[in-house]
Amino acid sequence: MSSSETGDMPLEPLTADATIAAQTQPLSPIEEQDDNIHQDQEISHSDDDLAVFHADTDAAIKVESGEDLVEFKVIISNVTSASQVLNDLFYGDASEKLPNGTRVITLDDEPESLAILMNIMHFRFARVPKRPTVDQLYELTRLTSKYKCTHLVEPWAVAWTEQLSGFAHDKKATEDNYKAAWISWELGYEKLLREMTDSLVLNCKVDEHGDVIHPNGTKLRDLVLPPGFLDRIIEIRFNTLASILEQIQIPMDHLSHMKRLEKPGFCKRAEDDVAWCEAMLLGSSMPKLMQAGLFPVPPATSYRQSLQTLKSAVYDIEYKHWEGRKWAPHKSHTGCNLGLRDSIKSVLDQMANPVQQSHLGHLFKQAQITGVDGGGAGCLTRVPVSPAGGEGQSALLCAEAASTSIKTEIVHDDGLKDDEKTVSDAVDSVAAPKGDDEQSDTKSEMCGEHA
Secondary structure: OOOHHHHHOOOOOOHHHHHHHHHOOOOOOOOOHHHOOOOOOOOOOOOOOEEEEOOOEEEEEEEOOOEEEEEEEHHHHHHHHHHHHHHHOOOOOOOOOOOOOOOEEEOOOOOHHHHHHHHHOOOOOOHHHOOOOOHHEEEEEHHHHHHOHHHHHHHHHHHHHOOOHHHHHHHOOOOOOHHHHHHHHOOHHHHHHHHHHHHHHOOEEEEEOEEEEOOOEHHHHHHHOOHHHHHHHHHHHHHHHHHHHHHHHHHHHHHHHOOHHHHHHHOOOOOHHHHOOOOOOOHHHHHHHHHHOOOOOOOOOOOOOOOHHHHHHHHHHEOOOOOOOOOOOOHHOOOOOOHHHHHHHHHHHHOOOOHHHHHHHHHHHHHHHHHHHHHHHHHOOOOOOOOOOOOOEEEEEEEOOOOOHHHHEEEEOOOEEEEOOOOOOOOOOOOOOEEEHHHHHHHHHHHOOOO
């Protein structure tokens, strides 16, 4: 059938110039050259406070940050397809529709972190930080949680968490423990979450009003913490404190003859001058304990300092050892001590972690989204159970012994950490077979209780 019969215009063959022109036409509104066109249009709090994320924007986000107002020009389809929450904001009552059809919403988020999120949504991956700071990650993961778009950071999540793998021993770990805990919660990084929640338990103290406060002075209840962790941290801190104070009370009662022990074991030379040795141990330990508010031993309800402060005070006790008139080197009392270091280590080793089984389902889900820790395979264990939900289902269980190095890290009065020796190192070296004299010296130098 001819073209005249159908009434259609005849098709003309494409020329070489037309073919080249067609090939140079953009295939998508998302163009690689976008970064070059707008490479200078970063977030700015000068000029018009404007950030443009693509050449063909059709929506705006006004970001209120304190007294400043920043406007983000975005592609609405990119943003709403990446986050259902933002979709509901743009197409709900919270949005404003301008006469030209542009939709506008107003948010009160931190602008720099929201800019990272917008860069991801607009495929400007070169602008996503490869090694973000803890502050940047904290703010960014608050946004991915708020707007339910954790999946967007999957390409970077593994590298980011690997960067934080040794954060527990960083100088800023105590200051930023709650931030790192939140990051771990959002990305599904169980190991760091356990370390940081242990750090919170150990380093929080109580103010004059009875509120548990962070080392930075902020009330714990005012910090952004994973759901359900506030009460757990407070409970574990109190229970651990009570146990440690009880362990300090035992030798104090014995040495002050309030409640004598049948076999105290404080003097290692039990056959000679025990009373004199114990008197020296008591006298030399009291100044440090009194200075730390630990003698007389207070009830747990009235001790306001952190567990870390308590531990440091005990670890810094320097014993003066008894040397009798018939003193001989092979009968040295230099290994004698009150065993307080070992007692504290034992209590801390048994200290519960705020991460409970009820939290593991969330961590596993997040790790599957982000790919962190093998998608959750490295931190969670599935064991078959038969719940009410039906046969063949499984439950998530964590290892009972989930100890972290935070618990046994030695921190002295001057705030310096003993990176060369941990308490467990000290105990191991004491356990090694040695001669009497060498063993006594080792106990004195490493287990506590400095000569």
